[in-house]
Amino acid sequence: MLVIGEVHTGLLQNSGEISESTCRQVLGLMAGESVRVSRRPIVHALSPERLTGVDCALPAASRSRIRGVGTVVSRCAVTGGRVAQGSSYVRVVRSETDRRLPWSHYLSRPGVVEVLGKAKAADLAEGFTGDPAPGCLDLGAVSGRFLDLVQASPLLDRRAPFKIPRTSLRWVAETGEPSIRFTLHTEQERTLRLTHPGPFTPAVVDLCEDLATHDWLLTSLLVIVERARIGATPGAQAVARLAPAIDHLMHLWMPAARVEEWLTPFWESLERRPGFTRQWRSLVDRVRDQVAMNTLALLSATAEAGRR
Amino acid sequence: MLVFAISDKGGTGRSVTGTNIVYRHALQGNDVCYLDFDFGSPTAGAIFSVSAVARGTPENGLHEYLRGECPQPRRVDVWAESDREGLRTRPPGAGRLVLLPGSEGGGELSALTDEIVGRCVQLFGRLEEEFDLCMIDVSAGRSFTAELVLAATVRMPAVPFRWLVFHRWTRQHIIAADGLVAGADGLLDVGSRFGHDREDLRDRIRFVRTAVLEPDAAELVGLRDEQRAWLSACDSELRELAGRHGVGRTAMLGKIPLDPVLQWREQLITDEDVLASKIANAETAAAFDELAKKIVDDSAWEGL
Numbered sequence: 001m002l003v004i005g006e007v008h009t010g011l012l013q014n015s016g017e018i019s020e021s022t023c024r025q026v027l028g029l030m031a032g033e034s035v036r037v038s039r040r041p042i043v044h045a046l047s048p049e050r051l052t053g054v055d056c057a058l059p060a061a062s063r064s065r066i067r068g069v070g071t072v073v074s075r076c077a078v079t080g081g082r083v084a085q086g087s088s089y090v091r092v093v094r095s096e097t098d099r100r101l102p103w104s105h106y107l108s109r110p111g112v113v114e115v116l117g118k119a120k121a122a123d124l125a126e127g128f129t130g131d132p133a134p135g136c137l138d139l140g141a142v143s144g145r146f147l148d149l150v151q152a153s154p155l156l157d158r159r160a161p162f163k164i165p166r167t168s169l170r171w172v173a174e175t176g177e178p179s180i181r182f183t184l185h186t187e188q189e190r191t192l193r194l195t196h197p198g199p200f201t202p203a204v205v206d207l208c209e210d211l212a213t214h215d216w217l218l219t220s221l222l223v224i225v226e227r228a229r230i231g232a233t234p235g236a237q238a239v240a241r242l243a244p245a246i247d248h249l250m251h252l253w254m255p256a257a258r259v260e261e262w263l264t265p266f267w268e269s270l271e272r273r274p275g276f277t278r279q280w281r282s283l284v285d286r287v288r289d290q291v292a293m294n295t296l297a298l299l300s301a302t303a304e305a306g307r308r
Numbered sequence: 309m310l311v312f313a314i315s316d317k318g319g320t321g322r323s324v325t326g327t328n329i330v331y332r333h334a335l336q337g338n339d340v341c342y343l344d345f346d347f348g349s350p351t352a353g354a355i356f357s358v359s360a361v362a363r364g365t366p367e368n369g370l371h372e373y374l375r376g377e378c379p380q381p382r383r384v385d386v387w388a389e390s391d392r393e394g395l396r397t398r399p400p401g402a403g404r405l406v407l408l409p410g411s412e413g414g415g416e417l418s419a420l421t422d423e424i425v426g427r428c429v430q431l432f433g434r435l436e437e438e439f440d441l442c443m444i445d446v447s448a449g450r451s452f453t454a455e456l457v458l459a460a461t462v463r464m465p466a467v468p469f470r471w472l473v474f475h476r477w478t479r480q481h482i483i484a485a486d487g488l489v490a491g492a493d494g495l496l497d498v499g500s501r502f503g504h505d506r507e508d509l510r511d512r513i514r515f516v517r518t519a520v521l522e523p524d525a526a527e528l529v530g531l532r533d534e535q536r537a538w539l540s541a542c543d544s545e546l547r548e549l550a551g552r553h554g555v556g557r558t559a560m561l562g563k564i565p566l567d568p569v570l571q572w573r574e575q576l577i578t579d580e581d582v583l584a585s586k587i588a589n590a591e592t593a594a595a596f597d598e599l600a601k602k603i604v605d606d607s608a609w610e611g612l
Contacts, residue, residue: 010437134378141379148430151437158436158466163339165438227337229401 001121003173003200004128005089006139007209008147009216010166015159017081017248020045026153027076042254047076051110052142055100058092058115059136061126068092070106070113074142076150079213080252086147087209088139089171091200092124113137125172129183129191140168162244164220169212173204180266182211182274190215194266203260207267214255214276221245221283230290239294242287250287253280310432310469311603312457314446314495316484321518322474323445324574325564325596327355330443331405331576332593332600338440339403341383343431345457346447347371347417350410355574357392358384361409369411373431374424374456381408381431394578403440417452420459428460436467441604449488455498462503470609471495471513472561477520477546486553489513511611514561516599521566561608562599567592 012018018026020037023045027035033048051071058068074088095101095114106114132138147166151158171192181193192211196204228241255277256267271277315322327342334340344352350369353361364371365382373381386405387398398405417424435442446453461469473495475485489495495513500506521527523540531539550556564570569577569588577596581588602608 013437138379144434145430148433152433152464156466158464160437163438163440166434227403232400 001092001094001115001119001174002125003089003091003204004124004139005087005171005173005205005208006143007085007087007169007171007212008140008143008166009083009085009169009212010147010151011160011162011164011220011248012078012082012084012156013151013158013160014156015161018078018156019081022155023078023081026150026155027078029076029149038258041257042080042252044080044258045078049073049075049110050146051107052088053103053106054090054113054137057133057136058113058119058124059127059130059132060119060123061130062123063127063133064123066119066124067116068113068137069095069100069116071110072113072137072139072142073111074146076146077209078150082248082252083213083216084147084150085209085212086143086145086150087205087212088142088146089205089208090137090139092119092121094119121174125174125193129170129172129193140170143168161248162224164223167212167216167219169208169215171208173200173208175199178265180269182215182270187219196263196266198262203263207259207263210256210259211267211270214253214280217249217252218276218280218283221249221280221287224249225283225286228290230286235290235294235297239290242290245287246291250284253277253284309441309604310436310461310467311441311443312446312454312469312471313443313474314454314471314488315448315474316481316488317475318448320448320474320476320481321564321570321574322448323352324355324570325474325516325518325599326443326445326472327352328576328596329600329603330441332596333441333603334403334405335399336597336600337401337403339438340441340443341404341406341408341435341439343370343408343435343442343444344410345370345444345453347410347414347453348447350412350414352407352445353384353409355576356384356386356407357390357395357575358386358407358409359391360384360389361407361412364412364414365409366412369409369414371411371414371417374417374427376423376427383408392576394580395576406439416447417456420452420455425456425459425463428456429463432460432467433464450493450498454495455502458495458499458504459502469512470603472603473513473515474518475515475555477517477563479546479549482546482550482553482555485515486555490554511609513559514609515555515559516561517563519566519570520563525565527566561602562595564595564599565589565591 024035027047029047036046038044055069058066060066072088072090077085090113092113095116165188167188169190173194176195179195183191224245228238230238313326330340330342344350350364368378368382370381372378384407390396475481496506499509523543567589577588577593582590582593
């Protein structure tokens with residue numbers, strides 16, 4: 001029917017970025033299963049997947065009661081040793097029976113939630129990306145808890161260089177005529193509706209996580225630039241407030257680095273509108289120009305002092 | 309940084325001082341949040357002039373969250389939701405000011421379970437990621453709430469936290485404030501039972517005197533000489549008493565002068581109240597401002 005997921009993204013609670021080997025330890029949530037690490041073009045570490053059993057109502061826009069039983073797949077990721085994520089998703093399918101089967105049945109289908117009774121995909125998609133009723137399947141709660149697991153790791157010193165909110169991206173993927181719609185809701189909430197050709201594969205989850213990472217980077221850089229109050233505070237002070245962005249964020253922009261070839265057109269369409277990289281570049285330029293201006297001011301002040 | 313606000317007795321001005329400190333800290337450019345853990349009487353909404361949560365929130369309050377009845381507690385953006393005009397626009401350069409209200413009709417915690425402590429740890433951990441300062445208004449006196457936050461902070465050793473004990477400048481309050489910290493079943497006792505290091509915990513506790521009438525205050529000008537002399541004698545007696553009870557100058561972070569506005573209506577003191585309508589004293593606003601700086605100033609928190 002459809003696939004729904006939610007990604008929570010935040011700043012890793014450590015003073016500096018963590019090394020690849022530390023990433024492996026932080027994400028080693030399960031003994032015996034290894035952490036997958038890719039190094040180019042940016043270090044990306046992905047934890048083994050874990051399952052959460054659910055038997056609850058699914059969010060429906062019509063508020064009709066739809067019961068789903070199955071398992072949620074969750075995983076954590078760390079990008080560039082700096083950005084942490086908790087991500088969960090389920091494939092929603094129709095059950096062949098109207099009653100709940102033994103758990104062994106659901107455990108043999110990891111990441112699948114079977115709907116008992118009637119349900120329309122559009123109703124579920126609207127319900128999940130709209131305002132889910134309380135008490136329904138809450139993938140955000142699961143993802144948030146997985147992100148907490150990473151952030152509470154004893155290997156992290158919890159002295160993050162700046163305070164910044166997490167963002168959440170709730171996504172729905174269906175098969176059909178290709179289209180993508182990315183929507184900003186409150187300061188921290190985003191939704192994504194994706195229709196892709198061909199059947200669902202986990203590469204779609206990678207795409208959503210990649211989008212969530214970059215949306216978080218952009219959101220956070222915007223917050224830091226706003227906090228710097230360029231123009232309203234003395235140059236040196238503004239630059240000091242921009243420093244965390246230079247030290248910790250500006251080198252992490254690698255859009256579509258881990259996205260499979262057949263899904264890159266979706267990223268490209270978002271690059272055309274709203275234009276993630278365009279906004280990112282303009283912000284980065286603004287930060288660098290501030291630093292350059294401040295350096296010039298310092299140099300001329302030093303020269304002035306030398307002449308006197 | 310987590311800051312726990314507690315008082316020895318009710319009516320010390322703990323909540324009104326705590327909210328004013330948080331407000332000043334936001335004006336200084338920091339992102340701050342205020343958690344109303346005073347479950348028996350969650351009225352922080354009234355101080356922030358958010359009438360919708362003046363007696364706590366009917367849904368998704370902190371109490372429900374801790375009991376596991378909602379996934380996340382409600383957040384109120386004071387700059388957007390306050391009814392007071394002077395608070396409804398975020399001043400330039402100010403940080404976020406967020407209130408997490410208690411549950412309407414919640415009632416005190418009746419027991420401490422592992423699940424509740426776990427949820428509390430999760431909440432503190434997440435808030436600490438995004439806010440420079442989280443002030444948690446723990447209710448007056450010994451309570452399960454105080455035990456809860458002591459148990460929670462043991463589980464998050466890397467998260468910095470501090471305690472502020474509010475007390476009034478009277479014999480009773482000085483003795484009670486000392487008892488709350490160092491007495492039987494006080495913060496140090498309970499804290500070390502949960503696994504805190506007693507001396508380390510003591511270094512994280514400072515006292516704040518509220519409603520202080522200085523012998524040289526302007527309000528006392530109309531008093532007779534005899535009255536002034538008596539007040540002055542009382543004050544030095546209290547200072548001596550405070551010194552003996554470990555509530556003296558070295559353990560004090562600051563003091564808030566007596567202000568009619570705070571006596572008659574618990575509210576945030578804005579600069580407008582001081583400069584335009586002139587209902588509040590400039591000294592009071594300055595005291596809040598100073599406390600808001602000292603709370604994160606490590607030199608004010610060096611070991612005693």
